[in-house]
Amino acid sequence: MRALFGPRGPLAEHLAGYEPRACQVQMAEFVDGVVDEDGRGVVEADTGTGKTLAYLVPVLRARHRAIVSTSTKALQDQLWTHDLPLAARVAGVAPKTALLKGRANYLCLLSLDDQAQSPDLLVGERLTNVQTWASTTATGDMAELGADATPDVLSNLTRGVDTCEGNLCPFHGDCWAERARARAGQADVVVTNHHLVFADAKLRGAGGEAAGMPLPPDGVLILDEAHTLDEAATSAFSAHLDDGRAARIMNAPRVRDSLGPDHTRAMSAVVAASARAFAALNRTVGLNRTTITDEIGPGLTLAESAHSLLEACEAIEDQDTRAWVSRRIHELAADADRVFRLDDPAWVHFAERARDGSLTAHAAPLEVDRLIHGATRHRPSVIASSATLTVDRSFAYLISRLGFGGAAELITEPAFDYRRQALIYAPADIQPPPTAGHDDEPYLAGLAHRLTDLVHASGGGAFLLFTSRRAMNDAWRRTRSAFPYPRFRQGDAAPADLLQRFREANNGVLFGLRSFWEGVDVRGDALRLVVIARLPFAVPDDPVVAARTEHLRNQGANWFAELALPRAALLLKQGFGRLIRSTSDRGVVAVLDSRLRRRRYGSTILRSLPPAPVTHRLDHVQRFFESRNPHGRAHVDR
Numbered sequence: 321m322r323a324l325f326g327p328r329g330p331l332a333e334h335l336a337g338y339e340p341r342a343c344q345v346q347m348a349e350f351v352d353g354v355v356d357e358d359g360r361g362v363v364e365a366d367t368g369t370g371k372t373l374a375y376l377v378p379v380l381r382a383r384h385r386a387i388v389s390t391s392t393k394a395l396q397d398q399l400w401t402h403d404l405p406l407a408a409r410v411a412g413v414a415p416k417t418a419l420l421k422g423r424a425n426y427l428c429l430l431s432l433d434d435q436a437q438s439p440d441l442l443v444g445e446r447l448t449n450v451q452t453w454a455s456t457t458a459t460g461d462m463a464e465l466g467a468d469a470t471p472d473v474l475s476n477l478t479r480g481v482d483t484c485e486g487n488l489c490p491f492h493g494d495c496w497a498e499r500a501r502a503r504a505g506q507a508d509v510v511v512t513n514h515h516l517v518f519a520d521a522k523l524r525g526a527g528g529e530a531a532g533m534p535l536p537p538d539g540v541l542i543l544d545e546a547h548t549l550d551e552a553a554t555s556a557f558s559a560h561l562d563d564g565r566a567a568r569i570m571n572a573p574r575v576r577d578s579l580g581p582d583h584t585r586a587m588s589a590v591v592a593a594s595a596r597a598f599a600a601l602n603r604t605v606g607l608n609r610t611t612i613t614d615e616i617g618p619g620l621t622l623a624e625s626a627h628s629l630l631e632a633c634e635a636i637e638d639q640d641t642r643a644w645v646s647r648r649i650h651e652l653a654a655d656a657d658r659v660f661r662l663d664d665p666a667w668v669h670f671a672e673r674a675r676d677g678s679l680t681a682h683a684a685p686l687e688v689d690r691l692i693h694g695a696t697r698h699r700p701s702v703i704a705s706s707a708t709l710t711v712d713r714s715f716a717y718l719i720s721r722l723g724f725g726g727a728a729e730l731i732t733e734p735a736f737d738y739r740r741q742a743l744i745y746a747p748a749d750i751q752p753p754p755t756a757g758h759d760d761e762p763y764l765a766g767l768a769h770r771l772t773d774l775v776h777a778s779g780g781g782a783f784l785l786f787t788s789r790r791a792m793n794d795a796w797r798r799t800r801s802a803f804p805y806p807r808f809r810q811g812d813a814a815p816a817d818l819l820q821r822f823r824e825a826n827n828g829v830l831f832g833l834r835s836f837w838e839g840v841d842v843r844g845d846a847l848r849l850v851v852i853a854r855l856p857f858a859v860p861d862d863p864v865v866a867a868r869t870e871h872l873r874n875q876g877a878n879w880f881a882e883l884a885l886p887r888a889a890l891l892l893k894q895g896f897g898r899l900i901r902s903t904s905d906r907g908v909v910a911v912l913d914s915r916l917r918r919r920r921y922g923s924t925i926l927r928s929l930p931p932a933p934v935t936h937r938l939d940h941v942q943r944f945f946e947s948r949n950p951h952g953r954a955h956v957d958r
């Protein structure tokens with residue numbers, strides 16, 4: 321590995337400006353060892369480590385088949401277009417590769433045909449552009465459409481599993497999604513995402529050969545951005561049922577025609593039970609996600625009546641039609657049973673209302689460790705990697721929550737010189753966030769005041785990150801004329817557009833929520849201050865958070881130490897990660913939540929952050945920005 325990653329090695333030859341990094345070699349050697357022993361490994365490595373090459377090169381060089389999974393489409397595309405070809409050149413191999421996304425990312429030829437015959441007004445003139453692109457694309461991946469991939473184009477020209485016609489589709493042989501799956505089945509390396517990995521495992525668990533599992537059954541599994549696995553697994557293994565699904569299925573011409581008039585009453589009973597179940601939910605669900613606590617009788621009737629229709633499906637003569645209709649009715653019955661049957665303590669049930677007023681009921685697993693373990697245990701080797709996996713230098717949270725017991729562990733050396741490049745400002749002389757129901761005026765006024773001081777000290781170039789829209793909007797209003805720098809606010813434009821304008825401004829101030837805490841990359845001087853307004857503890861009355869907390873309490877566990885604190889520490893670490901993206905970046909992370917200094921758990925959180933000096937004094941921040949030179953440790957708290 322040292323030779324491959326060395327100053328005269330193939331990576332230096334193929335990557336302009338490459339600088340060897342001890343942490344990258346350390347990680348590559350670790351991955352090499354784990355894979356060689358058919359083991360499981362967890363590795364935390366800084367943003368600047370070059371993690372992707374550190375896991376790809378050893379796996380490719382050993383000529384293992386591999387599934388490489390990450391959390392977002394942007395990261396998938398980066399892996400596919402840049403990192404994987406480079407790693408293959410460095411490893412000196414030419415593997416057969418495939419990029420696999422969810423079905424709804426590919427152009428649906430049946431929908432395109434429908435649109436050509438009766439275009440949707442919202443697709444409008446973009447249809448011509450789509451048709452031109454469709455005649456030349458080699459993948460059918462809608463991401464290639466760029467600006468033409470509007471939400472209306474995507475919703476009218478793609479199909480998810482629910483609406484795909486499968487074998488009955490006249491375009492099945494040419495279908496882009498099917499071709500991508502076929503390529504993945506033959507590939508040596510598949511680049512995919514966590515949701516598909518878990519959806520594949522769910523199908524595998526349900527004996528879903530007939531439905532066609534998307535991923536090859538063997539191969540090393542690499543889970544990048546592994547800090548998102550909890551959320552991805554929770555979502556993939558949850559059951560969801562919206563208020564229109566039963567009617568959509570029962571009114572689908574293929575279902576009606578194939579079941580025939582003998583079953584019209586039974587089909588109407590399914591739709592009526594669904595309407596009654598959601599009418600009952602409607603009376604209890606407010607604007608936020610609401611836990612379902614009482615049994616909803618019509619919901620169980622819906623599950624039973626849908627289930628009883630399955631027998632009628634057996635009489636459908638055409639095999640493909642029978643499979644298509646049975647699958648939809650079976651999934652409807654199973655999901656209705658899961659979301660409305662409340663007797664399994666391993667699940668939390670809740671409902672939420674969309675902006676258009678429609679309702680969806682959900683059932684989410686309380687624990688995902690066994691599900692993740694089950695989804696990955698058939699792989700010869702599994703590597704989970706991220707820049708944020710440890711709390712206070714321990715993988716305990718990851719191992720207990722995500723089922724990585726017994727895995728080999730590595731925390732690489734830092735990729736950056738944090739003592740020289742960064743400063744953490746954690747004041748104690750600021751109002752702590754008030755508890756619910758208390759007057760928050762002093763806190764919000766103090767927050768806006770301190771934000772203003774910090775932005776003046778940095779001369780802009782700041783991300784101000786909030787945990788609630790209300791706090792963000794309040795700070796936005798209070799600081800309206802407080803500083804002379806361009807201001808940007810999440811929600812006022814598309815995130816990519818905001819980021820672009822922020823980068824170009826070089827002295828911009830961006831007010832952001834959760835989506836700016838993670839996965840956002842602004843290198844150089846344009847971002848020199850990251851302010852975290854409040855420690856990012858999860859909202860305690862969110863149904864899933866509340867149920868998981870209660871579950872741990874019932875087990876006699878310390879829910880705060882085992883769940884709330886690690887999650888907040890990891891998210892804070894993600895926020896910190898926005899600041900230092902290269903060896904030449906310098907800046908300040910300010911955490912304007914005095915609990916970090918006043919509560920005992922604050923020291924655990926601070927120890928979880930990169931080893932930058934910590935100060936509670938604003939004049940140290942001002943001096944840091946004035947000099948932008950290494951900050952003397954004598955002036956700081958650590």
Ligand code: SF4
Nearest residue numbers: 428429484485489495
């Ligand atoms: S198989 Fe499904 S996704 Fe593919 S073209 Fe047909 S309906 Fe569309």
